Amino acid sequence: MKKFAVITDSCCDLTFASLQQYDLTMFPIRVIYKEKEYLxxxxISSEEMYSRLHEEVPTTSLPDLHYCENKVHELKEQxxxxxxxxxxxxxxxGTxxxxxxxxxHFPDLNFHFxxxxxxxxxxGVIAMEAGKMAQSGASFExxxxxxxxxxxxxxxxxxxxxLEYLKKGGRIGKVTATVGELIKLKPIISSNDDGVLYTYCKVRxxxxxxAKVKEIILSHLDKGKCSIWVLHGDALQGGTDLYEILKGHPNINHLSLEVVGPSMGVHTGPGVVGCAILEEF
Incomplete structure (x- = not known):
């Protein structure tokens, strides 16, 4: 059987413990400040990035390809x-x-993207599921x-x-952001089937x-068993409150509280609460 590795980039927001648990390799996105860039x-940790947001909003860029190349060499040697x-x-x-x-650069190796x-x-959920399958003995194919x-x-x-951080990152128009801020709209965003971010809904x-995030999660759980990861970005109380509300729900197979990482938090800003859901019915 082929010896294969599952790799993901750090946009996945998985902790090092999860990466190790599912035998995943991570390629780090670059977080770029005026004076220095970080892997x-x-x-750089989530806590450090959030603590510095009031001083400077960094940008993000593609993974450090030198780091990635070295990591592939290491895996090849293994x-x-x-x-x-x-x-x-x-x-x-463009990752x-x-x-x-x-x-x-590695014509003797086989890559599938x-x-x-x-x-x-x-x-990260998709990567963890791939890791689980590999650990259970599933083949590359x-x-x-x-x-x-x-x-x-x-x-x-x-x-x-x-909306400030999406605006600074050029993700939404300035007029939209200004109007949204004036009427205190809170957008809940998701990604569509084409891989594009969109506004799932707006609430005031x-x-x-x-309440809307809770409602969304419960609507999935009403359909059957799910694994739920409650997410927060510099909003521990909100994340913990949501976690406690969901704890003990009969249709939850897995429930944990996770932190939005630096490369994501740069664009979403502090005070965010969300979720990742894997339907298992």
């Missing part, structure tokens, strides 16, 4: 010949294309054959506390925003 999660690379949506980042070009068509923890089904059953929603005020 996401390796050289006997890996085949690689499944699960990336942030190609509609939102997939950059890594595809990098793979051409899987576009998650999403970002953040939903991308079997994992690839099942990934599309996993993607179709994975959902993500995040409620923004402010923080309480309604929290």
């Amino acid at each position: 996401d999660k390796i050289e 006997g890996y010949t085949d690689f499944i690379i699960i990336t942030v949506s190609s509609q939102l980042s 997939l294309n950059a890594l595809r070009i990098l793979s051409e 899987f576009d998650s068509l999403t970002l953040g923890y939903p991308q 079997e994992v690839l054959a099942r990934l599309e089904d996993v993607r179709k059953r994975t959902y993500g929603y995040i409620a923004l506390d402010t 005020g923080k309480k309604q925003s929290f």
Whole structure:
């Protein structure tokens, strides 16, 4: 059987513990400040990024290709010949294309690229499921054959506390942001089947925003068993409150509280609460 590795980029927001648990390799996105750039999660933590947001809003860029190339060399030396690379949506980042070009430096290895068509923890869910399948003895081909089904059953929603950071990142028009701020609209965003971010809905005020995320999760649970990852970005109380509300629900197979990472938090800003959902019915 081929010895294959599952790789994802740090937009996946998985912790090092989860990466290790599912035997996943991570390629870090670069978080760029005026004076220095950092490797996401390796050289800068969520806590540090959020603490510095009031001073400077950094930008993000493609993974450090030198780091990625060295990591592939390491895996090759360990006997890996085949690689499944699960990336942030190609509609939102050039990561997939950059890594595809990098793979051409290794003509003796076999790479398969899987576009998650999403970002953040939903991308991480897909990667974890791939890791689980590999650990259970599934072949390279079997994992690839099942990934599309996993993607179709994975959902993500995040409620923004402010539109400021999307505006600074050029993700929405300034007029839209200004009007939204004036009437205190809180957008809940998701990604569509084409891998593009869209506004799932808008609600007025923080309480309604929290209630809507809860309602969305419960609507999935009403249909059957799910695994739920509650997400927060510098909003521990909100994330904890949502986690406590959901705890003990009979249709939840897995429930955990996770933190939005630096490369995502740069664009969503602080005070966000959301979820990743894997339908398992």
